[in-house]
Amino acid sequence: MGRYFSLHKINIHYFDTFEELSVICHRHDIDMILLAGATADSFIKEVELVKLAKQNTFLAVIPIVLFHPDPDENILFAAYQAGADEFIHGDWKNKLIEVRINKIIERHNRDMSINPSTHLPGPSLIESELTRQLNLEQEFAVGYADLDNFxxxxxxxxxxxGDNIIRMTAKIIKDIVFDVSRGGFVGHIAGDDFIFIIPRAEIDFICENIIKSFDALIRLKYADEDLDRGYIVTKSRRGDVEEFPILTISIAVLQNEKGSFKHVGEMSKMLADLKKATKLKSGSNYMVERRSKY
Known part of the structure; x- marks a missing residue:
């Protein structure tokens, strides 16, 4: 079977019951569940396994593929009705089946890296895009945006x-970046942290407009009494009661010249340090690192 997953390094785990499947999926990172059978009895069992898997919150996100050598319309209907993500039939050695299975795994891995709240690319896709940009050896800038006191x-x-704030911030960054640069990139690292990749020439315009839009729209996300007071009162991370001002946004920007950085790790470290320095300033700010390395 392994030869049909030629684009992926895989481990195959076999199971016979739903309980065995559950144990496997909790112990390992599973990219796909494949169910195969040629008899009517075995297919009924497969359909029941699909139903149980799709009713389980943890297993439901894993793509399920059913294989049958010669299904009729009733078999196909039952499979998709149960929740199967894909149905493969015919000669198992067919090259088209190999391509379809590999694409199912690729699509699953891509979808799992998309943030469900903002629908922006997550960490693995961000790293892939940064690596791609570095390999092109072209000049670009990377912005690391983070909300203050979120x-x-x-x-x-x-x-x-709080989730509304995250979605609003994502939309602000995405709209401004793509309005200015059709070839730009926006990703959601996690929580209130965002990454965007833009042309170096557009750094000031994009950052200034992100800040301007955020500062205007964030005021709509507070109760009137909190706006009038200018802060909220709640416990800090240490458990002390503190006053926290209206949310602001801090943006650290790193410039990449041809050959400045060899890998994403170098950029990540500099961006993290620069973000800390930016957040020390009051209000919404952006800071551009003019040095290629330090």
Whole structure:
């Protein structure tokens, strides 16, 4: 079977019952579940396994593929009705089956890297894009945006309103970056951290407009009494009661000239340090690292 996953280094785990499948999926990172059988009885069992898997929150995100050498319309209907993500039939050695299976795994891995709240590329896709840009040896800039005192806002107003802030921030960054640079990139690292890749010539314009838009729209996300007061009162990370000002955004920007950086790790370290320095300033700010390395 391994030869049909030629684009991927794989480990194959076999199971016979749903309980065995559950144990495997909890112990290992599973990219795909494949169920195969040629008889009517075995296919009924497969369909029941699909139903159980799709009813399980943990297993439901894993793509399930059913294989049958010669299905009729009723078999196909039952498979998709149960929740199968793909149905493969015919000669198992067919090269088209190999391509389809590999594409299912690729699509699953890509989808798992998309942030479910903002629908932006996550860490693995961000790293892939940065690596691609570095390999091109072209000049570009990377912005690392982070909200100031977001945890306090989230604790004070609750997760629902905190998530609205995250989605609003994502839309601001995405709209401005893509309005200015069609070839730009925007990713969501996690929480309130975002990455964007832009032409060096557009650094000031893009950062200034992100800050301007954020500072205007964030005021709509506070109760009137908190706006009038200019801060919220809640516990800090240490458990002390503190005052936290209206949310602001800090952006660290790193410039890449041809050959400045050899790998993503170098950029990541500099961006993290620069972000810390940017957040020390009050209000919304952006800071550009003019040195190629330090």
């Amino acid at each position: 945890k306090a806002y989230n604790d004070y107003y609750g997760y629902h309103y």
